[in-house]
Amino acid sequence: GAGVSQSPRYKVAKRGQDVALRCDPISGHVSLFWYQQALGQGPEFLTYFQNEAQLDKSGLPSDRFFAERPEGSVSTLKIQRTQQEDSAVYLCASSLWRYEQYFGPGTRLTVT
Amino acid sequence: AQSVTQPDIHITVSEGASLELRCNYSYGATPYLFWYVQSPGQGLQLLLKYFSGDTLVQGIKGFEAEFKRSQSSFNLRKPSVHWSDAAEYFCAVGARSGGYQKVTFGIGTKLQVIP
Numbered sequence A: 001g002a003g004v005s006q007s008p009r010y011k012v013a014k015r016g017q018d019v020a021l022r023c024d025p026i027s028g029h030v031s032l033f034w035y036q037q038a039l040g041q042g043p044e045f046l047t048y049f050q051n052e053a054q055l056d057k058s059g060l061p062s063d064r065f066f067a068e069r070p071e072g073s074v075s076t077l078k079i080q081r082t083q084q085e086d087s088a089v090y091l092c093a094s095s096l097w098r099y100e101q102y103f104g105p106g107t108r109l110t111v112t
Numbered sequence B: 001a002q003s004v005t006q007p008d009i010h011i012t013v014s015e016g017a018s019l020e021l022r023c024n025y026s027y028g029a030t031p032y033l034f035w036y037v038q039s040p041g042q043g044l045q046l047l048l049k050y051f052s053g054d055t056l057v058q059g060i061k062g063f064e065a066e067f068k069r070s071q072s073s074f075n076l077r078k079p080s081v082h083w084s085d086a087a088e089y090f091c092a093v094g095a096r097s098g099g100y101q102k103v104t105f106g107i108g109t110k111l112q113v114i115p
Helices: none
Strands: A005-007 A010-013 A019-024 A031-037 A044-050 A053-056 A065-068 A075-079 A088-095 A107-111 B003-005 B010-014 B019-021 B024-026 B032-038 B044-050 B056-058 B064-068 B073-078 B087-097 B100-105 B109-114
Touching (some): A044 A075, A075 A088, B024 B073, B024 B087, B032 B073, B044 B064, B044 B073
Antiparallel strands (some): A005 A019, A044 A053, A088 A107, B003 B024, B019 B073, B064 B073
């Protein structure tokens, strides 16, 4: 596609619910990243995929966060048993391996 | 580990005035440096990047940035600001990590443009 797309754009979840956030990277981009951006902060790295392999998940804040990219294209970030501190914008980015990253519009998650 | 400092959280400039947004980084080797812009409700758009070579980098929308190794800085400049430049600007440093770039962002500088 023309750019990175993410869905849904907005998600409201009650505390304790599970959510799934989807990212469609730019076609052909090997690398895919997830970031979490809290209000008033810069994006913070969550995890990195090279094709279908998750090579770095050092930024995932807890074991409630899980990401996958089974076919090396679309990726899903799943958050189980959501907590209020999970409220943030979740950004996905893709790149041609080690070059600059292109970002999607983000999913704004609000946990009530 | 790398880090980025953007000392100005909020800046207000008049339309037509010049702009300089400050960025200092910490990294042990030659870094990859970026400036991104984020409009409300939007993702991040790359303005410019420095990988190597000429230390004065030109970007989109009339922006430029200069890499100064001695000062560990990568300040963003624009000679004449337009009202549409009002947005949040993020400086970022990238480091090679296992064959990919791990990017660390600053906290951002919010730019307000007044007529």
